[in-house]
Amino acid sequence: MEKKRFWIVLVIAILVVIIPILGKYLFPGLNKYILHVGTFMCIMTILSVGLHIFFGICGQINFGCNGFYACGGYIAALLMINLNLHYYIALPLAVIGTGIITVFVGLAVLRLRHWVLALGTAAFGFAVFITLRTVGVGFLGGDDGLFTSKLMVFGKKASPSFYYYFILAWTFISILGAYILENSRAGRAMKSIRADEIAAQVTGINIDHYVRMAFLISGMYAGLAGALYAQWNRGVSPDSFTPDIAMFVLVYVVVGGLGKLSGAIIGTFILVLLPELLIPLKEYELLIYAVIFFLVIRFMSKGIVGTVQDLLSRRRLVGMEAADQYSQG
Amino acid sequence: MEKALLLTFIGFGLGSIFGLVGLILVITFNATKVINLAVGEFVMIGALVSAILVKSAHLPLGWSILIIIAGAVVIGIFLNWFLVTPLLDRNVAGIMIIIGTYAGALIVSGSAGALTDFAFMGTPPILPLTSIKLWIFPIVPQYGLCILVTIGVVVAYWYFLNRTHVGWAFKATSINRDMCRLLGISTSRMIAMAFAMSAGIGAIAGLLIGPMSSVNASMGFPVMVNGFIASVLGGMGNPYAAVVGGWVVGILHVIIAGYFAPGYAQLAVFLLLIGILYVRPYGLFGVHED
Amino acid sequence: MKLLQVENISKSFGGLQALQSVNMDVEEGLITALIGPNGAGKTTLLNVINGLLDPDSGSIIMEGEDITDLPPHEVAMRRIARTFQILRGYQQQTVVENLMAGRHVNTRSGILACLCSLPLARAENKATEKAALEALDTFGLTPYADVPLPVLPHGTQRLVEITRALVSNPKLLLLDEPTSGLNPRESDVLLKALKSIKQKGVTTLLIEHNMRLVMDIADHVTVLNFGVKITEGTPDEISKNPAVIEAYLGRKFSAAAS
Numbered sequence: 001m002e003k004k005r006f007w008i009v010l011v012i013a014i015l016v017v018i019i020p021i022l023g024k025y026l027f028p029g030l031n032k033y034i035l036h037v038g039t040f041m042c043i044m045t046i047l048s049v050g051l052h053i054f055f056g057i058c059g060q061i062n063f064g065c066n067g068f069y070a071c072g073g074y075i076a077a078l079l080m081i082n083l084n085l086h087y088y089i090a091l092p093l094a095v096i097g098t099g100i101i102t103v104f105v106g107l108a109v110l111r112l113r114h115w116v117l118a119l120g121t122a123a124f125g126f127a128v129f130i131t132l133r134t135v136g137v138g139f140l141g142g143d144d145g146l147f148t149s150k151l152m153v154f155g156k157k158a159s160p161s162f163y164y165y166f167i168l169a170w171t172f173i174s175i176l177g178a179y180i181l182e183n184s185r186a187g188r189a190m191k192s193i194r195a196d197e198i199a200a201q202v203t204g205i206n207i208d209h210y211v212r213m214a215f216l217i218s219g220m221y222a223g224l225a226g227a228l229y230a231q232w233n234r235g236v237s238p239d240s241f242t243p244d245i246a247m248f249v250l251v252y253v254v255v256g257g258l259g260k261l262s263g264a265i266i267g268t269f270i271l272v273l274l275p276e277l278l279i280p281l282k283e284y285e286l287l288i289y290a291v292i293f294f295l296v297i298r299f300m301s302k303g304i305v306g307t308v309q310d311l312l313s314r315r316r317l318v319g320m321e322a323a324d325q326y327s328q329g
Numbered sequence: 330m331e332k333a334l335l336l337t338f339i340g341f342g343l344g345s346i347f348g349l350v351g352l353i354l355v356i357t358f359n360a361t362k363v364i365n366l367a368v369g370e371f372v373m374i375g376a377l378v379s380a381i382l383v384k385s386a387h388l389p390l391g392w393s394i395l396i397i398i399a400g401a402v403v404i405g406i407f408l409n410w411f412l413v414t415p416l417l418d419r420n421v422a423g424i425m426i427i428i429g430t431y432a433g434a435l436i437v438s439g440s441a442g443a444l445t446d447f448a449f450m451g452t453p454p455i456l457p458l459t460s461i462k463l464w465i466f467p468i469v470p471q472y473g474l475c476i477l478v479t480i481g482v483v484v485a486y487w488y489f490l491n492r493t494h495v496g497w498a499f500k501a502t503s504i505n506r507d508m509c510r511l512l513g514i515s516t517s518r519m520i521a522m523a524f525a526m527s528a529g530i531g532a533i534a535g536l537l538i539g540p541m542s543s544v545n546a547s548m549g550f551p552v553m554v555n556g557f558i559a560s561v562l563g564g565m566g567n568p569y570a571a572v573v574g575g576w577v578v579g580i581l582h583v584i585i586a587g588y589f590a591p592g593y594a595q596l597a598v599f600l601l602l603i604g605i606l607y608v609r610p611y612g613l614f615g616v617h618e619d
Numbered sequence: 620m621k622l623l624q625v626e627n628i629s630k631s632f633g634g635l636q637a638l639q640s641v642n643m644d645v646e647e648g649l650i651t652a653l654i655g656p657n658g659a660g661k662t663t664l665l666n667v668i669n670g671l672l673d674p675d676s677g678s679i680i681m682e683g684e685d686i687t688d689l690p691p692h693e694v695a696m697r698r699i700a701r702t703f704q705i706l707r708g709y710q711q712q713t714v715v716e717n718l719m720a721g722r723h724v725n726t727r728s729g730i731l732a733c734l735c736s737l738p739l740a741r742a743e744n745k746a747t748e749k750a751a752l753e754a755l756d757t758f759g760l761t762p763y764a765d766v767p768l769p770v771l772p773h774g775t776q777r778l779v780e781i782t783r784a785l786v787s788n789p790k791l792l793l794l795d796e797p798t799s800g801l802n803p804r805e806s807d808v809l810l811k812a813l814k815s816i817k818q819k820g821v822t823t824l825l826i827e828h829n830m831r832l833v834m835d836i837a838d839h840v841t842v843l844n845f846g847v848k849i850t851e852g853t854p855d856e857i858s859k860n861p862a863v864i865e866a867y868l869g870r871k872f873s874a875a876a877s
Binding site: 177180181183184185186187188189191192194195196198199200201202203204205206207210213217259 | 669691694696701707710711712716719720721723724726728729730733736740747787
């Protein structure tokens with residue numbers, strides 16, 4: 001990473017860690033609220049980064065990430081309730097469990113491409129949502145969902161601060177993982193698949209393998225988000241995993257800038273913050289998202305990060321008379 | 330046995346509506362090569378406006394129908410001009426346009442909801458909703474009307490495509506848009522025509538479905554989902570297969586709801602879709618073009 | 620030594636017989652040109668070699684191994700690299716990223732190794748970057764390292780794509796009309812690049828319409844017409860061959876030549 005970017009990221013990381021600590025003293029009344037929004041933002045970021053891996057890096061479409069999000073949450077809750085497992089054990093098991101489900105779903109849908117894949121994954125997301133509401137109500141809790149017990153940390157009940165820092169740590173790990181992946185051989189292979197499948201194949205890339213892997217990783221990210229949500233929210237219910245959420249995450253990624261990791265993060269940050277700032281308009285949340293999405297793909301098709309980068313680099317490239325050099329031999 | 334027959338008939342009726350939605354989806358897909366997720370909103374407009382007109386204006390049925398269809402057509406053309414054509418012209422990637430149309434659908438239903446407060450309304454049926462016996466077969470007249478109207482629309486569409494000059498040009502545009510432009514066919518007019526037809530047919534579907542289910546500003550999306558599944562089952566691009574797909578979806582819906590529980594019906598449809606996509610990714614009648 | 624053997628390859632698409640019992644060999648270290656009028660089946664043959672198409676019958680033998688049924692990525696792993704007639708560079712990436720992508724066959728760290736940033740993955744990353752920068756240098760592309768591909772002129776993009784194929788040190792390089800779409804100056808640059816490739820001893824199978832280039836650089840020429848090999852030989856031999864002249868220009872000219 002270039003020097004400048006490294007410092008920006010460091011500053012942001014420090015801010016994100018410090019603000020809630022200072023918050024207790026700077027704005028005492030609001031602190032709980034800030035922690036709540038911040039924690040939710042972290043969970044959504046994990047979802048977005050997961051989608052970024054499948055959509056932004058590998059170029060494949062997943063309209064049903066709410067399904068894997070729900071799997072993570074429900075598996076964690078079920079393990080804790082029925083098997084009495086401690087949360088720290090249920091969490092990784094939920095992620096692995098979601099991964100296994102991802103593999104099976106992948107067998108069914110990953111032979112499709114483009115909008116048919118979108119439809120298949122959307123159907124999965126819908127199917128999960130409906131199943132959670134209507135099937136096995138005794139086991140899955142139906143519309144009311146399941147409730148998890150409080151988490152004890154060092155003898156005391158876990159506080160909102162604890163949840164924030166715990167989930168923030170996982171968010172950092174997720175982002176780091178995505179960053180490492182992007183700049184590795186596997187990441188380059190996935191980017192090649194996005195750019196041109198035929199060219200990727202003749203450069204030795206096994207498309208099927210990498211797409212399945214990207215799907216698996218993306219699904220496990222969603223599972224992680226779900227399992228974190230399950231304990232933080234002290235329960236899971238179908239309303240938290242509606243198909244709308246799959247659409248929201250997609251909007252976060254696209255508005256932020258498709259193909260850029262920073263885009264997914266910034267998009268999530270802005271679009272999770274926005275409804276909080278416009279509280280009176282909350283019932284029009286969906287409508288506002290729709291308008292923003294439409295405006296972005298109409299006028300800023302590369303998203304926020306993409307458009308900003310384009311504007312900045314235009315100054316660099318305008319002076320490229322060197323480009324002429326080759327035409328003149 | 331009688332229950333099975335009755336459910337099948339109802340399924341045909343409901344499926345006819347899904348088939349109509351699938352049909353308009355295929356019409357716009359063939360014209361723009363983009364799946365327009367906003368077509369469900371035409372149905373919603375048809376149903377919602379008819380409910381409002383019935384409640385307040387007390388116009389005779391014939392006039393109401395004409396007004397609703399005309400209104401839907403206007404909205405359809407407007408949507409095309411405002412939402413779809415700008416995206417198409419700017420060469421936005423296909424999947425983004427599709428999501429864009431979804432955003433458009435949300436905008437339409439959100440606006441309608443804002444105007445009506447997302448209230449639920451009812452419409453009286455055009456024909457009776459009780460089952461009567463035709464010979465040995467139980468039928469429900471309202472659903473029978475759906476089936477008949479759908480068949481009528483399909484025949485009219487076939488006639489338009491194959492027996493009129495404009496229809497020929499329209500068909501050609503869906504096969505090779507650029508070539509048609511070179512031949513002097515105004516493709517933008519063809520696209521507008523596609524939207525007008527879709528809106529009109531969608532409004533008719535809305536008028537038919539109103540009495541059969543609750544009417545509200547958000548009803549467009551579930552209808553669109555089933556219509557979409559219908560067209561994919563049949564094979565995207567084939568308008569007649571979409572109608573057949575609609576019948577399949579409708580019958581499955583009603584049978585599962587009738588023999589198990591309503592909650593399982595939609596789930597069954599999704600599982601059917603995933604199953605069929607696994608075996609035949611291009612639909613039952615679809616052909617792989619690559 | 621015969622690096623690649625094409626044995627009796629036939630391929631039809633519906634009613635069209637694109638290739639009919641084509642036999643040819645590619646000798647190691649030489650540049651073999653594959654020429655013929657449009658529609659002769661040249662690109663189809665390349666696609667069969669690559670694994671992008673399955674032949675109806677016949678086999679492709681690479682260094683003694685039958686690679687006919689292998690999928691494209693496996694063929695690439697046998698160190699066969701390919702460029703296309705239409706530009707297939709990665710448009711969303713910069714030049715150096717394109718080249719680094721080309722090193723895929725030379726590295727083997729799997730996804731888990733990459734995610735956990737194991738030493739193997741990190742070492743390979745560094746080596747990939749180094750190889751890419753060296754390749755940039757060889758063809759004078761260093762000023763464009765961080766430039767996104769779509770900004771560059773057609774000829775430069777073509778050069779980047781060929782460099783991407785070369786950066787993997789292939790045993791066999793398949794080039795499909797590399798001068799297509801290039802102006803004469805860009806073609807000269809390409810010719811220089813091909814000459815340096817030849818000097819390095821990379822075996823090349825080249826589809827070309829630019830006869831000046833073919834005469835200049837090819838060691839061996841195979842001529843296809845309507846899916847059938849009509850002759851082969853040195854550039855000099857085939858330029859005088861009546862069947863070849865007839866294929867390109869028609870019977871009148873072939874009669875005039877003989």
